[in-house]
Each structure stands twice: as structure tokens, then as C-alpha cells.
Amino acid sequence: MKGLRWFTLGVALAVLIAVSVEAGERGGRRGRGKEPEQSQYDLMVGECKLTDDQQTALKVKVKAKDDALAAWSKANAEKVKTAEDAVQAARSGGDADAKKKAGAAMRALNAERAAATADADAAMLTVLTAEQKAKWQAFLLYQNVMKRFRKVELTDEQTAKVKAACGAAWKELSAVEGDADDKAAKKVKSAIDGKLRWAIENVILTPEQRAATARKPRGG
Numbered sequence: 463m464k465g466l467r468w469f470t471l472g473v474a475l476a477v478l479i480a481v482s483v484e485a486g487e488r489g490g491r492r493g494r495g496k497e498p499e500q501s502q503y504d505l506m507v508g509e510c511k512l513t514d515d516q517q518t519a520l521k522v523k524v525k526a527k528d529d530a531l532a533a534w535s536k537a538n539a540e541k542v543k544t545a546e547d548a549v550q551a552a553r554s555g556g557d558a559d560a561k562k563k564a565g566a567a568m569r570a571l572n573a574e575r576a577a578a579t580a581d582a583d584a585a586m587l588t589v590l591t592a593e594q595k596a597k598w599q600a601f602l603l604y605q606n607v608m609k610r611f612r613k614v615e616l617t618d619e620q621t622a623k624v625k626a627a628c629g630a631a632w633k634e635l636s637a638v639e640g641d642a643d644d645k646a647a648k649k650v651k652s653a654i655d656g657k658l659r660w661a662i663e664n665v666i667l668t669p670e671q672r673a674a675t676a677r678k679p680r681g682g
Contacts, residue, residue: 502527506586509601510594520589527582534578538571545571600632601625607658614671623666631658 500508503524507517535542548564555561587595604625616624634654640647663672 502586505601506590506598510590510598512589512594516589520586523582523586523589526585527579530579530582531575534575538574542571596632596636597629599636600629603632603635604628607662610659611662611667611671611675614667614674616666616671620666624662627658627661627666631655 501524503520506512506520512520545564545568548560549568552561552564587598590598607624607628608621611624631654635651638647638650638654640650663675667675
């Protein structure tokens with residue numbers, strides 16, 4: 463069964479990448495790096511094609527999230543400033559330990575910020591249907607994947623293909639059973655992520671783009 467699932471993922475990615483993605487291009491966001499960043503509300507409305515009633519309900523949920531984030535930011539303003547200053551100082555210095563410590567502190571703060579809005583984020587998802595939730599989660603995966611390739615400017619066609627590949631990968635990821643601490647589940651998800659990255663780098667990107675995004679070996 464596992465072998466079949468790996469085969470299914472490979473076929474899905476290959477088909478989605480190879481075939482025409484004209485519909486996805488029309489629905490995709492052109493020149494993402496050149497446009498003003500859209501709010502989570504606008505993205506969810508556009509990606510999930512929310513009805514008027516859903517949009518009204520979502521606005522209430524978004525307001526609650528904004529309020530929670532504002533409250534957290536106000537209460538932790540000094541901690542955030544200290545962490546940002548530490549990161550900046552570490553980057554300009556040559557102390558590897560300082561960089562590691564500053565990075566850890568910033569990640570901890572980011573985790574606290576995410577926890578502060580976790581309930582509000584969950585409430586926003588209650589507005590969506592099951593199909594819309596799946597589409598939104600696939601889009602979040604796509605956003606995260608695109609961060610890996612921010613060094614290169616993808617064409618509209620390439621962007622649409624990445625989005626389609628992420629949709630296929632998400633179907634596989636969402637089918638993996640096991641919680642966040644399940645080592646077997648983590649291994650499977652990591653493998654799916656690796657297949658997705660391989661497909662993007664070796665099928666969608668040009669050789670020049672692939673070289674520009676290649677991970678440099680440590681110490682090199």
C-alpha cells in the first residue's frame with residue numbers, strides 16, 4: 463500500500479507539472495514579488511472562493527485575530543525589540559554562538575506569537591467547508607514552498623505549476639496518519655516534502671534557477 467501511495471504521488475506530480483495549467487495560471491497570482499502583500503482575509507476569500515455569508519463571518523474572525531495579535535505585540539514589544547537587536551548584532555558580528563542564541567530567541571518569540579493567535583486561526587477555519595479547508599491548507603503549503611525559491615523570479619507558468627504540485631503533495635500529506643510526535647509519520651511527510659522539492663527543482667526550474675537556489679555545503 464505504501465508503495466502504491468509513493469507511486470501515486472510521483473504520477474500526480476509528473477502529470478500536474480507536465481500538462482497544461484492554463485486554469486491555474488488564470489487563477490494564480492501574477493508577479494507575486496511585485497504586488498503588495500495581500501491580507502490573510504483577501505487570500506482566503508480569493509483562494510477558497512468564499513460566499514458573501516462566509517466573507518461576513520470571516521471578517522469577524524479576522525478582527526478577533528487582529529485584536530489578539532495587537533494585544534500580544536503590545537505586551538511583548540520590549541522583548542521583540544531586544545530579540546531583533548540581538549539578531550542584528552549577531553549578523554554583523556562573527557560569533558557563531560551569538561547567532562545561534564539570537565536565532566533561538568527569535569524563534570521562541572515567533573512560536574509565542576503563533577500560540578497567541580492559535581485559537582483565532584482555528585476559528586477562521588470553521589468558516590470554510592471541508593473542500594475549502596483542503597484548498598486553503600494546500601495554498602499555505604504553496605506559500606511556504608515559494609519561500610525556498612525567493613532568490614529567483616519564477617514565471618507565471620512556473621508559479622502555476624508549483625502551485626499545482628503543492629496541491630498534489632498536500633493530498634498525500636493530509637492522508638498521513640499520526641500526530642506531530644509520531645516518528646513514522648514525520649518520516650513519511652519528510653519524504654513527501656523531498657519529492658515535492660525534487661519535482662520543482664528538476665522539472666519546473668531552469669538549470670540557471672536551480673543553480674541559484676542550490677544549498678551551499680556547510681563550511682563552503
